[in-house]
Amino acid sequence: MIDKLEMFIALAKARHFGRAAEACRVAQPTLSSAIRQLEDQLGVQLVFRGSRFQGLTPEGLRVLDWAHRIVGDARALRDEMRMVRAGLSGNLRLGVIPTALPMVADLTAPFLHRHPNVRVTVLSRTSAEILSGIERLELDAGITYLDNEPLGRVTSLPLYHEFYRLLCTPASPLAARDQVSWAELADLPLCLLTADMQNRRIINQHLAEAGGAVEPSVESNSTITLMAHVMSGHWVSILPKKLADLFATGGRLRAIPIVAPEAEHLVGLIAAHREPPTPLLAALLEVARRVSEVGGD
Structure with missing residues (x-):
C-alpha cells in the first residue's frame, strides 16, 4: 500500500x-x-x-x-534501517528563508563534517513554502522565523536573534551615522523583499508602528538583486544584520543599526514533529543545538 x-x-x-x-x-x-x-x-x-x-x-x-x-x-x-546497515547517509533537503542563507553553512558545515555520507540540498524558500514543503514531505527541515507567524505542529529549535540594518553606499547622506531610527526610513528610496516574504511583513510592521508608509520603488525576492540596486547608489535597503554585514564586507557598503526600537526576531530550525525523529533529523537537531546562539532549546 x-x-x-x-x-x-x-x-x-x-x-x-x-x-x-x-x-x-x-x-x-x-x-x-x-x-x-x-x-x-x-x-x-x-x-x-x-x-x-x-x-x-x-x-x-x-x-x-x-x-x-x-x-x-x-x-x-x-x-x-539504512543507518543500522551503513551509518548515516541519504539526502537532507533543507528549505531556508532568503535572509538566513548567509548563516546556513554555520549549520551544514559541522553537520557534514560529522556525517560525510549525507548530501545536503539547500533551497531558498519563503516561510510559507517551508511549512508547506515539510507538510508535503518535499522538505526534511527548514530555517525560518519562530516568533512572528503560526508554525503549526512542528519541532523547533532556536538558532539566533535577527536584528536589522540599513544598507547603503558610503556616499549616502546617512552613511556617517552610527544608527538610524525606523521613523527616518519611510521617506528613503527603498528596495525591499517582496510582500510574500515574512521579512518584508516584519519590516512593514516596524515602519508602520513608526508612522511611516511602506512604498518601495524596487521589490525583489532576491537579496542579491537588492544589494545590486543599493550598490548603484540610487537606493537603500533594510536587511537583517547577518546579511547586511556580509554585503558590507570590504567597505563598499555600510550597514547601519536601526533603533527606536532595536527590533529583534527569532530564527530557528523546524522539522515535522515526529517521535522519535528520523536519524537524519536527530543528527541535524543535535548539531543545531551545538551551533545555536540562543540559550536552551
Whole structure:
C-alpha cells in the first residue's frame, strides 16, 4: 500500500496523471491502476475523474493527510534501517528563508563534517513554502522565523536573534551615522523583499508602528538583486544584520543599526514533529543545538 500512497501523493501534487506518473517513474496506466486499487482497498472514491484530473474528493483530501503521515513514517523506518546497515547517509533537503542563507553553512558545515555520507540540498524558500514543503514531505527541515507567524505542529529549535540594518553606499547622506531610527526610513528610496516574504511583513510592521508608509520603488525576492540596486547608489535597503554585514564586507557598503526600537526576531530550525525523529533529523537537531546562539532549546 505504501507505493500506492506515494503515487497518490504525487498525483495530488502534480494534479495531472501523466506528470504524476513521470514523477513516480512509472507508466500512466500503472499509476491510474494503483489509484483505483487504493480506492478499492479503502472503499471510497479519492479522485474526481473526467477527461482529465478534476481534483480530490472530500474523502481523498482526508486520505491525503493520512498518506503524508504513513509515507513519512515508512521513509523514517527505511532511513533508520539504512543507518543500522551503513551509518548515516541519504539526502537532507533543507528549505531556508532568503535572509538566513548567509548563516546556513554555520549549520551544514559541522553537520557534514560529522556525517560525510549525507548530501545536503539547500533551497531558498519563503516561510510559507517551508511549512508547506515539510507538510508535503518535499522538505526534511527548514530555517525560518519562530516568533512572528503560526508554525503549526512542528519541532523547533532556536538558532539566533535577527536584528536589522540599513544598507547603503558610503556616499549616502546617512552613511556617517552610527544608527538610524525606523521613523527616518519611510521617506528613503527603498528596495525591499517582496510582500510574500515574512521579512518584508516584519519590516512593514516596524515602519508602520513608526508612522511611516511602506512604498518601495524596487521589490525583489532576491537579496542579491537588492544589494545590486543599493550598490548603484540610487537606493537603500533594510536587511537583517547577518546579511547586511556580509554585503558590507570590504567597505563598499555600510550597514547601519536601526533603533527606536532595536527590533529583534527569532530564527530557528523546524522539522515535522515526529517521535522519535528520523536519524537524519536527530543528527541535524543535535548539531543545531551545538551551533545555536540562543540559550536552551
